[in-house]
Amino acid sequence: xxxxxxxHAWSIGLAILFLALLGLxxxxxxxxxxxxxxxxARAALPFAFAxxxxxxxxxxxxxxxxxASMMAVASVTAAVLMQTMPAVPAIVITLAAGALMGAxxxxxxxxxxxxxxxxxxxMLFVWEGVAxxxxxxxxxxxxxxxxxxIRGSFVIPGxxxxxxxxxxxxxxxWVPLKRSKLGLSIYATGSHENAAFRSGVAVxxxxxxxxxxxxxxxxxxxxxxxxxxxxxxxxPGPYLMASVAAVVLGGVVLGGGIxxxxxxxxxxxxxxxxxxxxxxxxxxxxVTTIVEGTIMVAVVMLGxxxxxxxxxxx
Amino acid sequence: MKRxxxxxxxxxxxxxxxxxxxxxxxxxTIGVSNTVQGNGWREEMICAMRAQALSSGEVDRLIVAxxxxxxxxxxxxxxxxxxxxxxxxxxxxxxxDALNSAIEDAIAADIVVVAVDxxxxxxxxYVVSNNQEEYAYLGASWLFEQMGGEGSVVYMRxxxxxxxxxxxxxxxxxxxxxxxxxxxVHEVFTGWQxxxxxxxxxxxxxxxxxxxxxxxxxxxxxxxxxxLESGAPLVxxxxxxxxxxxxxxxxxxxxxxxxxxxxxxIGGAGVAVALNILNGNPPEETTxxxxxxxxxxxxxxxxxxxxxxxxPNLDPEWPVSVEIPGYTTYSMDxxxxxxxxxx
Numbered sequence: 198x199x200x201x202x203x204x205h206a207w208s209i210g211l212a213i214l215f216l217a218l219l220g221l222x223x224x225x226x227x228x229x230x231x232x233x234x235x236x237x238a239r240a241a242l243p244f245a246f247a248x249x250x251x252x253x254x255x256x257x258x259x260x261x262x263x264x265a266s267m268m269a270v271a272s273v274t275a276a277v278l279m280q281t282m283p284a285v286p287a288i289v290i291t292l293a294a295g296a297l298m299g300a301x302x303x304x305x306x307x308x309x310x311x312x313x314x315x316x317x318x319x320m321l322f323v324w325e326g327v328a329x330x331x332x333x334x335x336x337x338x339x340x341x342x343x344x345x346x347i348r349g350s351f352v353i354p355g356x357x358x359x360x361x362x363x364x365x366x367x368x369x370x371w372v373p374l375k376r377s378k379l380g381l382s383i384y385a386t387g388s389h390e391n392a393a394f395r396s397g398v399a400v401x402x403x404x405x406x407x408x409x410x411x412x413x414x415x416x417x418x419x420x421x422x423x424x425x426x427x428x429x430x431x432x433p434g435p436y437l438m439a440s441v442a443a444v445v446l447g448g449v450v451l452g453g454g455i456x457x458x459x460x461x462x463x464x465x466x467x468x469x470x471x472x473x474x475x476x477x478x479x480x481x482x483x484v485t486t487i488v489e490g491t492i493m494v495a496v497v498m499l500g501x502x503x504x505x506x507x508x509x510x511x
Numbered sequence: 512m513k514r515x516x517x518x519x520x521x522x523x524x525x526x527x528x529x530x531x532x533x534x535x536x537x538x539x540t541i542g543v544s545n546t547v548q549g550n551g552w553r554e555e556m557i558c559a560m561r562a563q564a565l566s567s568g569e570v571d572r573l574i575v576a577x578x579x580x581x582x583x584x585x586x587x588x589x590x591x592x593x594x595x596x597x598x599x600x601x602x603x604x605x606x607x608d609a610l611n612s613a614i615e616d617a618i619a620a621d622i623v624v625v626a627v628d629x630x631x632x633x634x635x636x637y638v639v640s641n642n643q644e645e646y647a648y649l650g651a652s653w654l655f656e657q658m659g660g661e662g663s664v665v666y667m668r669x670x671x672x673x674x675x676x677x678x679x680x681x682x683x684x685x686x687x688x689x690x691x692x693x694x695x696v697h698e699v700f701t702g703w704q705x706x707x708x709x710x711x712x713x714x715x716x717x718x719x720x721x722x723x724x725x726x727x728x729x730x731x732x733x734x735x736x737x738x739l740e741s742g743a744p745l746v747x748x749x750x751x752x753x754x755x756x757x758x759x760x761x762x763x764x765x766x767x768x769x770x771x772x773x774x775x776x777i778g779g780a781g782v783a784v785a786l787n788i789l790n791g792n793p794p795e796e797t798t799x800x801x802x803x804x805x806x807x808x809x810x811x812x813x814x815x816x817x818x819x820x821x822x823p824n825l826d827p828e829w830p831v832s833v834e835i836p837g838y839t840t841y842s843m844d845x846x847x848x849x850x851x852x853x854x
Contacts, residue, residue: 226594233594240587334672335582335606342613426582426609431672434581469587476591482548482577 207448209502211463218470228479239347239355239425243268244439244465245363245416248447249371250299250411251440252461257311258387258453259306264415264440265433266324268297271419273328276337276429282487286341290408292416297326297410299411303405321437327433337429347424363462366417370460384406385473390455442467442493447498469495531780538571538852539789541782542592543756544602545577546585551753551828552705552729552775553603556628559779560601561850561851562841567786582609589613599623599785601778604631607674623788627781629674630798638798639781639838641773642699643675646803647682647728650749651769652689652722653805657747657767661692662723665831667708671700679728682704696722701730705828712737722746729773731756732827735763752806752820755827760808769807769818772832775776776846777801780838801835 222229222321247264254261271291278287278435347359374380382403385393395399418436421430445451446468447461471492477484531663551761557577566569574596576588576593578655582605586707590613592600604610604626614624614633631638631651638787643817653662666683669676675816695714710731716737724747727734738745745765750756752770760768782802783796806820820831824847834847 203772226596229594236587236590240583240590243583264582287557329671332672332676335609336633347613394703422581423584425586425612427611428582428606428609430579430582430606430609432670473591473594474586476574476576476588477595479572479574479595482575487641497570 205459207500208457208460208463208501209371209374211447211460211467214496215467215470217462218397218467218474221230221476222470222474225474229477230455232348233473235348235350235357235359236358237466237473238363240472241465241469242347242363242419242421242425243434243436244260244443244469245367245462246414246421247436247440248461248465249458250414250418250444252447252456252458253383254313254411254415254447255385255449255451256443256456257383258390258402259404260317260406260441260451261299261302261408261411262317263302263312263320263324264300264323264411264418265436266328266464267295267412267415268419268422268436269328269431270298270324270331271295271416272422273332273337273429275417275420275423276339277332279340279423280338283459284343288420291420292413295412295416295419296409297365297412299415300405300409303408306408307401307404315409315435328433332429332431335428335430337423339423339427343424344427347421367458367462370413374410375457375483379403379406381481386453439465439468441493446493446497467496520584521750526590530539537785538569538576540572540596541570541598541785542597543573543575543577543778544585544588544594544600544733545575546582546603547603548577548579551826552751552773552830554826555775555829555833555846557605558846558849559839559841560782560806561854562846563839564778565780565850565852566839566841566845567783569786569790570782570852571852575851580605581724582606585610586613589617592754593617593620595620597622600787601625601627601785602631603628603783606633608733623785625781625785625788626779635687637779637784637794637799639784640798640800641777642802643678643684644685646771646773647679647726648686649682649805650769651683651726652716652724653684653769653807654747654749655686655690655693657809658693658723660690663694663696663721665694665712665722665725666698667697667725667727667734668700670702676700676728680788683726688853691728698833700840701728703728703730703732705730709733709737713741715742716741718828725749727751731770732759734807735759735766735768739763748828752830753827754825754829754831755820757806757817757820757831760806761814761821767809768806769809771812772804773830774807775799775830776830776833776835779841779846780835783838783840 275287275291302317302320306313321457350356351358351361382398385398386400386403390400401402412448443464444461447464449456536698564573585605600622607630611633617624619637626636626638627641630640635716699711712734726749729751732755748768752772757770784853835845
């Protein structure tokens with residue numbers, strides 16, 4: 198029990214912080230309740246998928262600056278396809294396209310040996326252009342039932358459908374992956390590429406696979422945008438920096454090898470509830486981003502301090 | 512482990528420092544949602560909203576959600592405003608269709624929704640907007656007439672994929688069809704970014720390809736700068752009524768140009784309409800369109816209009832038409848002060 202607690206100490210700390218912030222929202226706005234939670238979960242959807250995508254490539258020791266652009270491509274692809282075909286095949290095609298985009302990013306990095314940050318910076322522009330080629334202005338459509346899958350609560354009030362959908366989608370990909378040989382290879386490559394290579398890990402293939410998973414999550418993020426808005430938007434949203442922030446706040450080490458998806462996704466909820474609290478408290482909008490950034494730095498710094506002191510006493 | 516948990520709890524408490532500003536009872540609470548920050552036009556819109564809310568005397572509290580984000584981010588802001596229990600929401604929508612789910616939730620919660628600048632398709636929402644298609648048509652028609660109905664035009668658009676840009680494109684194309692002698696020699700998106708637009712103009716001047724006029728989607732004064740700095744001969748230029756460009760129309764030797772009004776103060780009109788609805792006086796139509804006006808520096812009448820609109824205290828990137836007659840009640844000083852109720 199204690200071992201499990203220690204392994205997830207960071208995530209547990211974040212969860213406590215999140216609950217405290219929920220309590221604060223309730224104090225500022227006593228009517229904040231079930232609909233508030235549902236709104237929060239819906240707002241968190243695209244950020245959570247973007248963060249999951251980013252976390253996987255950070256764990257393998259890379260970074261993908263094209264996450265938001267791939268989301269835009271997925272969003273417009275789904276919105277255009279759904280004009281002519283039922284939702285299910287459109288979703289399958291979009292997810293496949295996402296994995297393909299990710300694999301192209303990974304392949305480019307492995308084959309050309311250009312650093313991840315440079316290659317994906319270039320691909321950021323490529324995917325952005327692709328999204329505009331598919332749809333040069335916001336448009337397309339989404340099946341009506343899709344919106345209902347993220348609207349309201351699931352079975353019990355206060356358990357948002359959006360949260361259930363997010364959990365299921367991330368778990369279906371991540372849980373089996375993490376337990377598989379590929380998952381082990383991803384962590385091994387991230388912590389020490391040479392050591393992994395000498396231990397027989399196919400480092401190149403592993404990285405391509407990790408980027409493909411990143412693309413798959415990005416496609417889910419793009420789909421969630423289409424589900425939320427009912428249209429496809431070709432201009433990428435603010436998901437790149439937000440996903441890097443949530444990954445770091447969530448306890449994934451930039452450089453690779455350490456961390457999971459649970460922490461970063463809780464971090465997404467923390468960042469969203471902070472936005473809600475700042476709106477409820479009517480804080481000057483020009484100050485809110487400063488507050489958001491300050492809180493992030495404070496949490497990461499204090500957290501590192503607490504972790505260090507904890508380690509000394511163990 | 513225990514120490515870690517107490518540490519985490521202390522950490523959690525240390526973050527709970529958001530200021531708790533609560534409104535007194537009495538007047539209305541109005542929420543504002545906008546998705547472009549740091550752009551002169553949008554800043555004027557926000558200031559007009561603040562000034563109008565203060566000037567009306569009926570608003571106790573104005574909650575402004577004003578940041579750079581996409582339609583999904585605006586959905587989040589709108590739902591946060593609904594949670595905050597506002598009486599009305601005035602928004603500049605990122606997209607006409609994408610926000611309907613949150614707008615419908617707001618209307619279901621008896622919140623008055625007024626979209627300004629661009630329309631929304633949700634049933635029950637009011638729209639107070641500048642007529643963007645007419646904006647482009649008016650300016651382009653003047654430009655093509657100035658060019659003698661023939662020649663090449665540089666077409667400097669706004670941000671790709673936005674509805675305002677698409678509406679303006681429709682107006683520009685309509686004027687182009689009526690002037691078959693005019694052809695577009697260069698079409699480019701400035702993204703409504705000053706530095707980007709200026710660089711694009713430099714680049715095109717450097718190619719040496721001849722052209723006879725420039726239509727801009729409101730990134731205008733830097734285009735004139737690009738001509739002056741590169742020493743290229745001036746051609747007729749159409750811009751918006753941004754203070755910097757309007758001053759150039761008056762002062763720059765040899766510049767023939769026209770400013771088409773696109774008041775950011777439409778935000779103030781939106782707040783005024785929202786308050787009218789809350790007080791039981793809704794407008795006759797759910798869509799109120801404000802038509803643009805063109806000020807040219809090639810006629811005496813136009814020059815007089817330009818001279819009257821000047822105010823040295825205005826930010827050069829703000830539109831100079833800071834009031835909308837019949838709607839806004841604040842003074843020029845009040846909008847420049849940019850203060851809302853409770854500030």
